[in-house]
Amino acid sequence: MGCESHGYDIAEALENALWNVRHARNQQEASSIIENDGRSLTAIAIINNTDSRQLEDLQGLIDMHPEIALLAVVDPSSLQVERVRRLIHQYFFAFLTLPLDPIKAQHLLEAAWEMTLLSSPSPNPFRDEDLGMVGSSPVMQSLYRSIYRIAKVDAPVLVTGESGTGKELIARAIHDQSPRRNGPFNAINCGALPPGLIQSELFGHEKGAFTGAGQRKFGIIESTSGGTLFLDEIGDLPLDMQVSLLRFLENNHVFRLGSLKEVKVDVRVLAATHVNLEAAIEHGTFREDLYHRLNVLQLTPPPLRERREDIEEIANFFFKKYRTEKATKVKGFNQESLLLMRQHSWPGNIRELINRVRRAMVMCDQRLIRPEDLGLERRQSPSRGQVTLEQARDLAEQSAIRASLARNKYQVQHSACELDVSRATLYRLIEKHGIDRPLGKDPQIARGTTP
Ligand SMILES: Nc1ncnc2c1ncn2[C@@H]1O[C@H](COP(=O)(O)OP(=O)(O)OP(=O)(O)O)[C@@H](O)[C@H]1O
Secondary structure (H helix, E strand, C coil): CCCHHHHHHHHHHHHHCCCCCCCCCCHHHHHHHHHHCCCCCEEEEEECCCCHHHHHHHHHHHHHCCCCEEEEEECHHHHHCHHHHHHHHHHCCEEEECCCCHHHHHHHHHHHHHHHHHHCCCCCCCCHHHHCCCCCCHHHHHHHHHHHHHHHCCCCEEEECCCCCCHHHHHHHHHHHCCCCCCCEEEEEHHHCCHHHHHHHHHEECCCCCCCCCCCEECHHHHCCCCEEEEECHHHCCHHHHHHHHHHHHHCEEECECCCCEEECCCEEEEEECCCHHHHHHCCCCCHHHHHHHCCEEECCCCHHHCHHHHHHHHHHHHHHHHHHCCCCCCEECHHHHHHHHHCCCCCHHHHHHHHHHHHHHHCCCCEECHHHHCCCCCCCCCCCCCCHHHHHHHHHHHHHHHHHHHCCCCHHHHHHHHCCCHHHHHHHHHHCCCCCCCCCCHHHHHCCCC
16 A cells, blocks of 8 residues: 555556555555455555654554565655654565565565465465365465466466476466356377377368368367467477467467468467476477467476475375275375375376375275385385484384284284273374284274274
C-alpha cells in the first residue's frame, strides 16, 4: 500500500514478472485484501510519508498480521527519520529505496514469500492436490506457486529437468489451471515420431499430399486449437521441423502439407526436454531462435534426491493409490525401507519411486514392505570409527532384539517380557529395525493385525 504513482509503477513491474498484485491505497483497503485472501501474502509497503499518524496506522496493521513478510519501499530522505528507521528495522523483512530496482525487488519479494511460507499455519498454501502433484518441500511449494502464476499468462513455457521429475505433469497442471482448461490438452513426444511422419503429425496434410494420404488430416497443432500443446523431448525435433515450429510460434498460422492456404490456430505451446538445449545449440542440433521463442518462461522440477523430505509422502501416496486397486495384506513400509528410500539417489526420479513401490507391493509377503521388496540394498553396518552415538544405540537395540527373538523362538510376547517392554513397543522396534520374523510364529503376525 502507499503512494499512488509509485504504487502503480511497482504494481506494473511486478505484474510483468507474474506476481499476483493487489493495490491498496490506504490501511482499510490493505486490511480488506488481507482478510479476503486465504493464501499466504507477501506485501510491499511504500513509506513515502513520515507523518506519525500514518506510521502508527501502518504499525497497527503489521501488528495484526505478523505472518506477512513485508518489504518497505522508501524515499532515501525518509531514512533520515529515526521513527521510520526503527519501524523498518523492527517489522520489515528488508527495504528498498526509490527509484526502485525491479530485479532486486523481485529477488527480495521471492525471499520474503519463502519466509511467509515458513510461518504459514497451512504447510501447503498453494494446493498441490489441485495440481495433481505430491510433495510439500519448500522447493515444491515454490514450483506450485510458479505453476499458478504461469498458468495465468499465455506465453510459451520450457520445462527442463531430469527424466521422471514430472515435466509432463507440470504441463498438464499449467493447462488445468489456465483459462484454456476447457480446451484440449494434447501431448506429443517429438523423439518418438518417425522422421517421415513428423510434418504431417504436427501440421496435418491435404488429401493426396503424398502417397497414402487418402484424405485430409488435421495435425496435432490444429487439433489443439483453443487448448494447450505439450511438445515433449523438443530437443529431438529435426532441424527442418524446428523452422516450421518457429514460424508457427511467430505468426500462429499452420500450412497443412500439400496446401498453400494458411490456417490460423490459437494454441499455447509448452515444451519439455531432459537434454541441455544450450549445449545442443552449440553443437548445431537446436536452433537458438527457437530456443529463445520457447524459453519465455522456464520451470525446472528438482530431482528427487534434492527434495528427500518428499520421498515418504510420495511413497505413501502411491502405496495408498495402488492398494485400492488390488486387495493386499501389506500395510505400509518398515522403518528401514523408509530410511533406505531417503538415502537412495533416485536416478529415475518419481517414475522410479512409483515402479519400486508397485514392485514391492507385489513382492512383499509380510505386513510391512522391506528394503528387498523395493529392490534396495540393505544398509551396510558403518565401519569402525564412523558410528555416531545414535547409530551405536540403534545397533545395540537391534542386536538385543534379534538375540531375544531367536532365544524365544520368535514369540514376541516372551521377548517383550524378557526385554521389559510392552508388546506394542516391541512390534514398533521390530518394524523400525526391519527385523525379519518367520511368518506364523506369533498369532498377531499370522493374522496380519496390528498389535
Ligand atoms: N510431484 C509429483 N507428484 C505425483 N506424481 C508425480 C509427480 N511428479 C511426477 N509424477 C509422476 O511420475 C511419473 C513421471 O512423470 P512425468 O512423465 O511427468 O515425468 P517427465 O519429467 O515428463 O519424464 P520424461 O522426461 O521421462 O518424459 C508420472 O507417472 C507422473 O504422474
